[in-house]
Amino acid sequence: MSQPELYSNGVKMDLSPNKFGELRESNDILHDGAALRERMTQDGYLFFRELVDPNVVLTARREILLKYATVGEIDAINHDVMEAIQSEHTFVDKVNLRAFTESVRTGLAYENVVLSEAVIGYLERLLGSEVRPYDFRWPRFVRPGEGCGFHADGPYMNRGTDKVFTTWIPLGRVRREEGALIVLENSHANERLLNTYAKQDADKEKISWLSTNPLILQEQLGGRWLSTDFNPGDVLSFGMHTIHGALDNRSPIGRCRLTSDTRYQRADEPLDERWNGANPEAHGYDKVFFPGLGSWNNIEFHDEWKPVDEWGRLVIPT
Numbered sequence: 001m002s003q004p005e006l007y008s009n010g011v012k013m014d015l016s017p018n019k020f021g022e023l024r025e026s027n028d029i030l031h032d033g034a035a036l037r038e039r040m041t042q043d044g045y046l047f048f049r050e051l052v053d054p055n056v057v058l059t060a061r062r063e064i065l066l067k068y069a070t071v072g073e074i075d076a077i078n079h080d081v082m083e084a085i086q087s088e089h090t091f092v093d094k095v096n097l098r099a100f101t102e103s104v105r106t107g108l109a110y111e112n113v114v115l116s117e118a119v120i121g122y123l124e125r126l127l128g129s130e131v132r133p134y135d136f137r138w139p140r141f142v143r144p145g146e147g148c149g150f151h152a153d154g155p156y157m158n159r160g161t162d163k164v165f166t167t168w169i170p171l172g173r174v175r176r177e178e179g180a181l182i183v184l185e186n187s188h189a190n191e192r193l194l195n196t197y198a199k200q201d202a203d204k205e206k207i208s209w210l211s212t213n214p215l216i217l218q219e220q221l222g223g224r225w226l227s228t229d230f231n232p233g234d235v236l237s238f239g240m241h242t243i244h245g246a247l248d249n250r251s252p253i254g255r256c257r258l259t260s261d262t263r264y265q266r267a268d269e270p271l272d273e274r275w276n277g278a279n280p281e282a283h284g285y286d287k288v289f290f291p292g293l294g295s296w297n298n299i300e301f302h303d304e305w306k307p308v309d310e311w312g313r314l315v316i317p318t
């Protein structure tokens with residue numbers, strides 16, 4: 001089968017074997033805490049096939065996609081809602097996005113995935129302690145044509161401890177050309193980044209993406225970009241220093257990508273207050289997490305956090 005061309009941030013990926021590879025699967029060590037820690041230290045990520053029951057994941061997919069259909073983001077008239085085909089008639093700029101995003105983030109079926117025994121059990125073994133999931137969560141809807149810049153999570157999550165772990169969970173099948181996550185091999189151990197970028201605070205220092213060019217970044221840091229075709233139930237987990245981003249969603253049939261990224265740490269370590277508590281501050285109370293819409297050709301909308309008015313509606317600068 002021929003490999004589709006892959007792009008990230010509009011740049012064509014180099015798919016030669018020394019530049020691009022498959023994520024290593026770690027199902028063989030899932031129940032061995034010491035082995036999980038050793039491999040996380042060595043690779044900067046752990047990847048499991050079908051860690052979560054696929055039916056639990058697909059129930060969450062349906063819960064969230066019905067909400068996106070309600071605001072006209074996906075076409076549930078001409079297609080099965082589970083196909084997540086982008087609608088031409090979004091009215092997302094007319095609704096209370098603050099309420100909408102909270103409803104997506106706190107849905108019961110979604111929580112059943114990110115707080116599942118399978119996910120928490122894995123993290124308990126990895127951390128060797130009780131686990132504290134972050135209160136804020138990042139279910140992510142990525143339209144065709146959209147993607148994500150390269151970064152590590154540390155600068156966004158490091159106010160309490162840098163021993164925080166992300167899980168990236170596809171809520172349905174995500175083929176690589178539909179916007180799969182990519183991690184840069186060995187980037188978590190790059191001394192220069194550990195001494196500079198990793199210590200920054202994204203909000204205080206107002207930093208943006210480390211890079212939006214996968215080839216230049218790879219040239220600078222070395223390593224292969226790693227990814228795979230993801231299936232429901234798969235979980236990719238990584239630490240705060242692993243450089244990652246996404247392949248652009250170039251679905252030939254207009255399928256939107258639905259995934260989740262959530263964070264967890266030891267319960268006995270201090271928390272980053274941006275993401276925890278009854279009303280997390282996130283990146284400011286006047287913004288909501290709503291990635292994408294760059295095609296609206298509005299520079300503000302290249303940010304994943306969008307300004308909203310007092311009614312929670314998108315503020316579209318003129």
Ligand SMILES: O=C(O)CCC(=O)C(=O)O
Nearest residue numbers: 140148153166168246261
């Ligand atoms: O899903 C994506 O496109 C980006 C996710 C991400 O940046 C993260 O999990 O930290």
